[in-house]
Amino acid sequence: MGESWPLFLFLAGLIAAWSMLILGVMRSMLSKCIGDLEDKISGISGLGKDLQRLEREFLEMKATLPLDYVRKEDHMRFELVLNTKLDRLHQDMMTAINAKEKTR
Structure with missing residues (x-):
């Protein structure tokens, strides 16, 4: 038993x-x-900051969009009104020319 202590200590x-x-x-x-x-x-966390920046830029763009661009429907309505006025002006001019020719 005395011989196994050094081996036991070595293994430990x-x-x-x-x-x-x-x-x-x-x-x-x-x-x-x-x-x-x-x-x-x-x-x-850096992505969260980027997301907040992108969201802020998107909201700013959304706010300025109506000031910078015209919707298709609005443009078509404006063009229709303008063409109607031009047609009426043409009709009035033709009526005036026809009336002038009749008086000659």
Whole structure:
């Protein structure tokens, strides 16, 4: 029994060293994973800021859109009114010309 103590202590030391090695590797892997997660989280928060900026720009564009552009229906209505006025003017001019020719 006295001869097995040094072997037992050697094996216990070997197991302890192996455990420390495994714990060191696990710790480095875990710290790398946590670092990657922190990078992803900071990237996601950056996306939130970009999303807020895009939303603000979209709302500004939506507010200025009616001032800068004319809808198709509005343009067609305006063109119809303008053509009606031009037709009426043409008709009045033709009536005036016909009346003038009759008086000659």
